[in-house]
Amino acid sequence: MKKANKKRGKKEKKDIQGTKSPTSSQDKSTTKEKVCEVFKVGKNGEKTIKACGTEETKVSTKGQIKSENKILRNILILLGILLLVFLLVFLSIKSANSFEYKGIQGDVIKEGEVTFYHTSFPIIYEGKEVNYNVYLRNDPRKLEKIPFYGELNLLKMMVINNSDSFVCEGKGGIAMINFQQVLGDLGMSFMKDPNAGCDSQGRYMFIQIQEGDVTEIEQTGPACYNLNVNNCEILEVTEKFLIESLVKLI
Secondary structure, three states: OHHHHHHHHHHHHHHHHHOOOOOOOOOOOEEEEEEEEEEEEOOOOOEEEEEEEEEEEEOOOHHHHHHHHHHHHHHHHHHHHHHHHHHHHHHHHHHHHEEEEOOEEEEEEEEOOEEEEEEEEEEEEOOEEEEEEEEEOOOHHHHOOOOEEOOOOOOOEEEEEEOOOOOHHHHHHHHHHHHHHHHHHOOOEEEOOOOOOOOOOOOOEEEEEEEOOOOEEEEEEOOEEEEEEOOOOHHHHHHHHHHHHHHHHO
């Protein structure tokens, strides 16, 4: 009898050990972690009870990680595109309402069907410094296409000669009035001498406005310039000279 009881005890021990092994059907995408919590009980919390258990935590597979990375990448690309579109719209609006040319900054003003390119520079008026406003009919950035051969040498005295009559649907009159007015407010004086020409000694500026095959400005002496006008582009060539004068003086 004693022998039989001994064998039975061994069998029970074997069964108990077997319950500790994980089953083959266990989900490998989850892990178990031991979690403990401490509670204080009693009227004044004089007794502490610790309760422990297990909690399953889901483990991301390689496929899930790859899918999540792809979603994150697409979100970042979308955000980048939206930011780029916003910047392009902002710059487009800013460019439509303002301009910058070689340090000269200004704003675009629309008066009916006429667009003005406005800038200003300080002058002394009645002993005080005030801003003098300049309104051009052409975008200074587009005037850069007009060639300027030579260097600009601005002097206080200037002679302006017109060898041709530039009516050009009223543009000639507007161009000459604005040309002399702005240069005069820059501190230059004008003299009329039909017999004057380019001064080789550079004692005064000499501006010759004439027709040409190409609209351009060319230096012909120390302070002498031909403003050649093609296809009635007198506003363009005179405003090109004005904006380059502002760049040099301001």
